[in-house]
Each structure stands twice: as structure tokens, then as C-alpha cells.
Amino acid sequence: MNTSSQIRKVYQGTSDRHQMFRMFDRHAQRPHRFESNASALYAGEWFEIAEREHDYMFEILPPLWIRGSMFAMREFLTGSVTSVFFALRIDGVIRFFHGYCDLSDGGSVEAMRLAIIERETRPVRAMTRDERLEHIWSATADAYRGYSDETAPQYLPGRRLITLFSASGSSRLKLLDDLTDEEIASKLPVQLRHLPDALAA
Known part of the structure; x- marks a missing residue:
């Protein structure tokens, strides 16, 4: 199984609410789902969401923490991996993102924030x-x-x-x-x- 924890964009464009919820568990079909820790499979995944979905997720449960324009979900997906939501100013426009961060790594949230900004400020629209x-x-x-x-x-x-x-x-x-x-x-x-x-x- 791919266990890469590299930071990676997993969807192009802005997801709607239906697509957002589908991508919260993109690996639900993996074999032996409940028999192993899949932290490395999810950690590092991110995609763009709309402001409405960002605000909806903020209101579901009290966040685990709020740091400036970021907040983390109280419920963990697997191991020490949870959803972190970002509101980032990119090229003068506030945009919203969801990412899975492994909170056992104290630098994971900041690394995710910087990676999103770097990827979304590229002057030419392109895809790997x-x-x-x-x-x-x-x-x-x-x-x-x-x-x-x-x-x-x-x-x-x-x-x-x-x-x-x-x-x-x-x-x-x-x-x-x-x-x-x-x-x-x-x-x-x-x-x-x-x-x-x-x-x-």
C-alpha cells in the first residue's frame, strides 16, 4: 500500500460539499481497513473548498484548536491525523482549504500551509x-x-x-x-x- 506522507494536492478546482465529504475518506475501500494505522496514507493530502463549506465545518464541533486563520477538527481520522482547515490569502484573494495533518509532528501544519501557498501561487496553471x-x-x-x-x-x-x-x-x-x-x-x-x-x- 502506498504509505507516502508527502504533502500532495488530491483534487483540482474547488470541491462542493458532496465532493468534500467523499474526499474526507478517499481510501475507505482499502483492504483490512480497521486492522492497521493508516496515518501515512492520509497525512499530507489537501484540496480546496468553498468558504461555505469551511464555515460549515467550523460550526459542526468546537475545534481542537484555532490558530489565526487555521483550525483543527477535534475528531481524529486515524492515529494522530486530523482535518485542518485553512483560510489563506493568495494573490490578494482569501481561499479555503482542507488538509490532513499528523499532529504528532509539530511542524506538519505549518509545512502544509506553506506547501498550499507555494502550489497555488505558481504563475502557470499546470499539473504533475x-x-x-x-x-x-x-x-x-x-x-x-x-x-x-x-x-x-x-x-x-x-x-x-x-x-x-x-x-x-x-x-x-x-x-x-x-x-x-x-x-x-x-x-x-x-x-x-x-x-x-x-x-x-
Whole structure:
């Protein structure tokens, strides 16, 4: 299973409330969900939300803490990972973000804040290959994505699978990481297909 805790953008554009709640647990289908600590799987994920959703989350429960324009949720997702919400001024406009931070790392929240600002102030709109794959995973309905498990013909523990459809309407599963550039383009919305490639930070 991918256990990378690098800070990463997992959805392009501003998510609505339905999409926000779906992305709070993007890995719910992972095998043996309740048998292991998945902190490294979630820590570092972030995406943009609207002001309305930011304020809605602030009002659900008393925050664990409030620091300036940031607040953390009292309920932890897994281990020491919880939701942190940011209101950040970027290019003169206040924008809102959700990120999963591992609070056992005292620097994780500030690192997340700086990473979001750095990513969103790039002068040219572009996406890395990893960002394209993460967007596909985030935007795909649960029925068409999943994880390799013991029932797969070639068991690859914890690897993510995506359903591809042919022109004739047949379908097949393929590892998300193995999608070709053409397959990635076919799974992205039109407005994202032709964005230039960005170098990974």
C-alpha cells in the first residue's frame, strides 16, 4: 500500500460539499481497513473548498484548536491525523482549504500551509502526473475504483485500481499508477486534459 506522507494536492478546482465529504475518506475501500494505522496514507493530502463549506465545518464541533486563520477538527481520522482547515490569502484573494495533518509532528501544519501557498501561487496553471492521477482517484465513484486484494488474479497488496471502458463498452481494471498518458487524458474533465505538465516539487 502506498504509505507516502508527502504533502500532495488530491483534487483540482474547488470541491462542493458532496465532493468534500467523499474526499474526507478517499481510501475507505482499502483492504483490512480497521486492522492497521493508516496515518501515512492520509497525512499530507489537501484540496480546496468553498468558504461555505469551511464555515460549515467550523460550526459542526468546537475545534481542537484555532490558530489565526487555521483550525483543527477535534475528531481524529486515524492515529494522530486530523482535518485542518485553512483560510489563506493568495494573490490578494482569501481561499479555503482542507488538509490532513499528523499532529504528532509539530511542524506538519505549518509545512502544509506553506506547501498550499507555494502550489497555488505558481504563475502557470499546470499539473504533475501525480496530481492528475490523484484527481482521477478523487473524482471517480467508488463503484469504479478500488484496491487490489487477495481476490485479484495478480495480488498486489494495497495498489489502487481504476475501471477503464473501451469504445465498445467493455470494461477492465488497471492499476492507477500504470495508466498511460492517453488513458489519463480520457479520465480527466475536458478543462484539465490539456494543461501543461508541471515538474514535481
